[in-house]
Amino acid sequence: MKSADFKKIVTKELAPFLRENGWKGTGFDYNKHIENIVKALTIQPSSSGGKFCIETGVHFDFIPLPVEKDLSKLKTWDMDITSRLTPNDENDFWWEFPKTDAEIESLFSELKELISNKGETYFSHFDNWEETVSQFTTDSIENGDTKSFIRKPQTRTALFLARMNQFLNNNNKAIEFSEYGLSKIVGNKGSGLIPDFEEIIKKSR
Template identity: 25%
Template sequence: MNRNDFFKLLAQRLYPVLRAEGFKGSGQTLRRLDGPLIHVFNVQGARGGDQCYLNLGAHLDFIPPEGGLPVTAQAMTESHCIFRDRIDPPTGPAFGWAYSADAAEAEETIAFILSEWARVGRAFFAQHARYPQSYEALLQREIDPATIHGRTALHLARIAMHLGQSERAQDLVQIGLARAPERATTLKAELAQVSATCGREN
């Protein structure tokens, strides 16, 4: 089975489930928009040509998309989202979903993908189901300043600022600056901008 046949089967079996849950679109990307919330499901063909990845993304429309360029909510892909994950095959995250040797094997793969959507996909989006409640809960979780990525701290600081939690935003800015690599000048500038905005609002 080739890529096109597998993608058609995926669209026939999985997409109706996604659309019933509020996703819209066609092709390789479906989106669910609800206020500031942007949820993205994307099928990405692997470079080798014999497998694909199932990408999940969640974003908030008041935060600049990843990549540095403006993108409308209707055009966002998983790569633009600040929160990302994948539905991995049984072989693990280092591998994609193989297109299968024949129709019967492909049906088995699609059936497993459907079960993984119920287990992994819904669980991911449940963490980003409501605004502001989901993100107030996210900001209340304990953050390890020794392991958090500097850019993740930036995203959380922007969310805290949008929620009016200036003190929390400033704390996250300081964590982000401490974690930012020496040459990450753009990240440092973005963190400083959040800090300055919080200072003006106090």
């Protein structure tokens, strides 16, 4: 089965269920924008064909994107916070394309249950983001504690948290994360972030 044929099955079997639960989209890509949070769900076929995974993404609408884009059209790869939805405790899982009607019924019954339970639990983790972000310090980045929220290199995590705190008017913490991020930049690696950190510091003083 080709990915294009599988997309038609997804549109028929999964899209109505997702729309009933507040998701917008069609085919392989869906998102949901509630208050400041954009949540994304993507069915991602393998480049080698025959199988797929489910990618999730979270974006906060006050965080600038590298390229201006309609929030309703954001894909998981546009977002800072990404993960994969799996039926077990592993970080990666690939389902085989179904080959029969019985396999289609079984597969999409499994996916609906997974999205309703584990998927919603994952996304709800970000609903109280203000409280979570307020608890993070630069030591949290050093210790890896921020990885439960965002899995990015230290400099990009610092920039993300600086912007979050700037939005919350926690100016001192915005400056603290920015100065920490600048201290982690050595040579050309990460130097493209310097103007972003400096702008946050300037606006937060």
